[in-house]
Amino acid sequence: MNKHITYNCNSDIDIETLLVEYASGTLNEAQSLLVETYRTFCKDTCNQIKKFEDVGGILIDHMCGSVNMSKSSLEIVLERIETPTPPCRDKHACQEFGFLPQPVIEKLQERRRPPKWSRIYKGVRHCPVPTSAQNYHVVLMKLAPGSKTPHHHHKGIELTLVLQGAFHDEYGSYKAGELIICDETHHHTPVADAQTGCVCMMVTNGPVYFTRGMARLFNLFQ
Amino acid sequence: MNSSLYPQQKTLFKYPMNGNLVQDDYEIKHEAQFDKEALNDLVEAIGQDKDRDAFITLFQYFAPRIKSFLMKSGLSAEMADELSQETMLTIWNKAEQFDSAQASASTWIYTIARNKKIDFFRKNAKQKPGSDDAVFKLEEPTQADSAYTQEEQNQKIVDALSEIPADQADLIYKAYFEDKTHKDIAEETNIPLGTVKSRIRLALERMRYLLDGVDL
Numbered sequence: 001m002n003k004h005i006t007y008n009c010n011s012d013i014d015i016e017t018l019l020v021e022y023a024s025g026t027l028n029e030a031q032s033l034l035v036e037t038y039r040t041f042c043k044d045t046c047n048q049i050k051k052f053e054d055v056g057g058i059l060i061d062h063m064c065g066s067v068n069m070s071k072s073s074l075e076i077v078l079e080r081i082e083t084p085t086p087p088c089r090d091k092h093a094c095q096e097f098g099f100l101p102q103p104v105i106e107k108l109q110e111r112r113r114p115p116k117w118s119r120i121y122k123g124v125r126h127c128p129v130p131t132s133a134q135n136y137h138v139v140l141m142k143l144a145p146g147s148k149t150p151h152h153h154h155k156g157i158e159l160t161l162v163l164q165g166a167f168h169d170e171y172g173s174y175k176a177g178e179l180i181i182c183d184e185t186h187h188h189t190p191v192a193d194a195q196t197g198c199v200c201m202m203v204t205n206g207p208v209y210f211t212r213g214m215a216r217l218f219n220l221f222q
Numbered sequence: 223m224n225s226s227l228y229p230q231q232k233t234l235f236k237y238p239m240n241g242n243l244v245q246d247d248y249e250i251k252h253e254a255q256f257d258k259e260a261l262n263d264l265v266e267a268i269g270q271d272k273d274r275d276a277f278i279t280l281f282q283y284f285a286p287r288i289k290s291f292l293m294k295s296g297l298s299a300e301m302a303d304e305l306s307q308e309t310m311l312t313i314w315n316k317a318e319q320f321d322s323a324q325a326s327a328s329t330w331i332y333t334i335a336r337n338k339k340i341d342f343f344r345k346n347a348k349q350k351p352g353s354d355d356a357v358f359k360l361e362e363p364t365q366a367d368s369a370y371t372q373e374e375q376n377q378k379i380v381d382a383l384s385e386i387p388a389d390q391a392d393l394i395y396k397a398y399f400e401d402k403t404h405k406d407i408a409e410e411t412n413i414p415l416g417t418v419k420s421r422i423r424l425a426l427e428r429m430r431y432l433l434d435g436v437d438l
Binding site for chain 2: 014016017020021024025026027029032050051052053054055056057058059060061062063064065066067068069070073074076077078080081085132134
């Protein structure tokens, strides 16, 4: 499995729980998107998810019983398979996002308007990804080479998946495909790799607080 | 309280006819066992040859299971019926992508049904009603035995499940059927979250261990 690191985390969340909840269909949309993206980087993760999904397959096949379908259901479906499916509506081109893994692109295409990067701080751009998950926020962060995000901490759990490039903070360095799980006691200042810069997906379930300098102003807008 | 899974299982192969659809074919096919290979073959026939007969067989076998699965998470019979139809339609449309080397047909179908359920709940973002009375009955596998005696593989699965302690199996049931997160389960059962996690993990490990030789 790709590297995943957990900092100062209480027992509420860990990688296996995320995978089991993903497989059983109970994980919220925000964290599901992260798991779906994480698996594109890592065959072991795929295999582990598949094992948990196998359990679902066994349960639906052997353990959950059967309830008669309505009388005309088969005829209706047989009729529908003859009808060609209407073409999907045009999707956003997502040009500036084309390098991202497929699950992220698909989620961005669900937006009404084409996604774009907007600047929040020198060298730091972001793009929120709306989901139905209440209290969870998904945001893509794009850091120019060598740029620093403001020192910050957050309420709740923060999952950070590196999508491209690499970054480091006071505690270690992380490259594409790696997942960092940390809780609110973890304060850090991420710095993008000087050559590659960095694109990450962050999933939080509480507001992010910037703790130093001008960036504190952003707290007002949360 | 007692929606024991086994008596329902017993009726598997006596699914009543719908209208006047190919009654004879239907009867014959349903006497057949659908083991892993047979199910894979059906989905492959649909994917490669757009085989309608294979689809009808698969529908008759799986749609009632999908419907039951969906109803356990609190959907009405009507809605579960509709989503089961949607699931079957997606199976038809995506069968070409099915690869038995990647996942067995039942796993593949499970993920499609699960995603339909997730989409439904997201679109109707409202509280999901939980069913309090469902209990994972594992202590009395006798009737299931009689339905599956010819199938060693099926037998092994039933054995595997019945070897899981009831407290663990109950949690698996809540996680997979009742759409409860580990945290929801902890709150509902008053079992500490760490214990919920470890019990679910143990049960899943145990199932995998017991089923390993079955090549699921």
